[in-house]
Amino acid sequence: MDHTFTRPFARSIQNVFSMMMQLPVTIGTPRFEEHEDDRFDVSGSIGMSGDIAGSVTLALSSSTACRLVALLSGEASEPDSPEFSDAVGELVNMVCGHAKGMFVGQRISISCPSVIVGRGHTVVRSGKAPCVVIPCACDCGDLIIKVALQTRRAAAPLPLAASPA
């Protein structure tokens, strides 16, 4: 598997969780998504456009999301509250925005995040980009990053920026 697209997001989630929540993240072995019928309680997606285009989704259970939101915002909030969606959206925004900076020399724009909260929903992506699932684990629970990206123009191999300390 070519990890060109997955490695920045794996590094990014580790950096974001570490800096913003002092929370270490263990990255599992990425795999190609075979079916889109996996079910989640909370998901946050961001579209990417430019030299690299597609979508990236953070998907997790309600209990994991509640713990993460409480840790990030410093207070517990109900999953049906605007504060909860806002916090999940900001997490996705930071993970994608930070990863974007690691695609050196590529012009990439990211959309505002969209968050779905609803028990057992599926995340169906548009486009034909293959989707790679990155399993992640932390003390708040397990979550996955779904990376469905493709290069939009012929480009040299993507060098990765040095990971921040």
Add this chain to the structure above:
Amino acid sequence: MRILLVDDSKTMRNIQKSVLAQLGYTAVQEACDGQDALAKAPGFRPDLLLVDWNMPRMDGLAFVKAFRLVNRTAPIIMVTTESERSRVIEAIKAGVNNYVIKPFTPDLLSQRISETLSRFQAVAAA
């Protein structure tokens, strides 16, 4: 010290407010995008602004350019995920005085705020 926080995420504004409170700054006004900030700035007369880049309606760069037409002195710190060198230069050319890349530690944000204010207070005293 009056500080205007401009970010579409309430979570991020709360995180920044918490850091500011630890520094002893509690006179904080919040705005959810550039347009909201432009509407609130004249009445609030901020001494420091923390501004996100990617926001709906009016983004941070457009806000900074518009704000600088009427206020050339209040220091602005851009707090954003935009980390590319070209973006940082673009922001500085527009009138941003310091830059914090998300994600950040509370210590880093605190340090940037303190150094920005120190620099401006030194200039004002000269």
